[in-house]
Amino acid sequence: MSTLAPIPAATPHSPSAASRVTSIALMELRIIFRNKTVLLGAVLMPIAMAVYFFYFGAEQMVSPASTAVMAGLTLMAVALLGVYLTATTTMATRREELFLKRLRSGESSDAVIWLGMLVPIVTLVAGQLAVIAVGFGMAGMDAPARPLVVLGAVLGFLALCATVGMFTSIYTPSAAAAQITTLPFFAVVFASFFWTAFDDGFETLSRLTPGGALQNLLMAGWGAIPLDVSTAGAAAALLAWIVVPYLVASRRFRWEKR
Template sequence: MTTITHEGRAEIRSAVLTDLKHAVRLARLDLKILSRNQTAMFTVLLLPLLMGWLFTRAGEGTIAGMPLEVFVLTGLPGVLPIYAVFVNLVNSFTARREELVLRRLRGGQTSAAGIFGGAVLGGAAVQLAQTALIVAWLQAVDGPRPANIPLLLLASVLGAGVFALLAAACSGLTRTTEHAQITVLPVLLVATIGAPLFTPLSAMPPQLAIPAGLIPSTPVVELVRTAVTGADFSGGAAERLTVAGQWLAALPSLGVLVVWLLVAGLAARWLFRWDPRRG
């Protein structure tokens, strides 16, 4: 059995701290660049919130025992990674690759983990800020307070990880930042329209519920909704659960997300490019 010496542990610790510092520095740079791009600011920050507002105005009544507006808002944080992470990072990765920034970073002291970590941190920061805004929105309409904050954070982190890896893979298929607006559309449309924002999976016909349950945004929406309301909507029951029951109800969605992490990771490893595309 291989043992790690004290010096080896010190080197690993130093490498991790260095990667973390680089990731934080790159995340701050990403947020600064995002703040200066009005188009990206609208797409990443305002579009999902506007979409949620339009959904809440789509009708009246109740869904799964709660007002339509509250039902939509409890699931809305689950689609934020599509915009704050996926759309944002496809543009960022593509622009940095074509401008040779990725090559310079890779050739310097920044590791691949630091580069990807910075990208995920920046997107996750935007996502968490939007989630906090939606939670405040829920309180303004007499909605529930988050019942399981650790589960909410876990869902946000896993969602950000999956869509960051998908963004890395998609950027490899994108020649320029102008083409990014086209290459993100299939994932954007499927992940947004297929997510159970407006209708729980249990209310969908089986021919729609099965494929909808397998897209990466659906388990994030279900985890977020369980974390916020403390109830399980995946099986048609909406009764409030204990904390242990909430984690038990979350297991199927967590399993789907873990599979997506593996699939997206393999796709990113295969398709992601450090050097500019030619031809």
């Protein structure tokens, strides 16, 4: 009589999840640096945007609040273009190439594949932001009063752009289509960022938006507003904007083209 073969103990030479993420991430970096169009989008464009903002906004950075606004605008421009748009485009391209399906036919878990694709994009932009921050500092921008809050806001917003990019890629059939499918989130982030400047009685609601949460945290980081419950609410909102798109995307993610 035939019996089912049991699953043996785990293969001893199985690479760790971290090792697999690193391998995929290095592969993705290699591709980014080989493709001039992608390289231009991922590296040069965000820096150009930052220089543009700084050139036209440097003289306005006279108070902690205006400095926080300028930092926020720069961060949004760089992160949305460098992380959000690139993550959406990369996921859509790899899906179109059926490379995501290939990776999933191997031993890596879904989370490892996603992380491997997103980590290099986020790391690259984090590096760009560090360079931009040094440049802003040398140009006379005031350092934040609460650097850890700013750091948390920056990293949180980068993670947000990555997970929302992953989510947006579900509805993005091709790399070209990413130019269209990413527009709504660009609009939402910028609109909600500016919304926080108005005393319209909806301040609590505005802090729940991605741009509003970011702006609130940056304001607190530069000491323009106190660190209080509303800041904690903004941090929680930012976290929710990271986690919820990830959870939805992980359930509805498409591994192959339609």
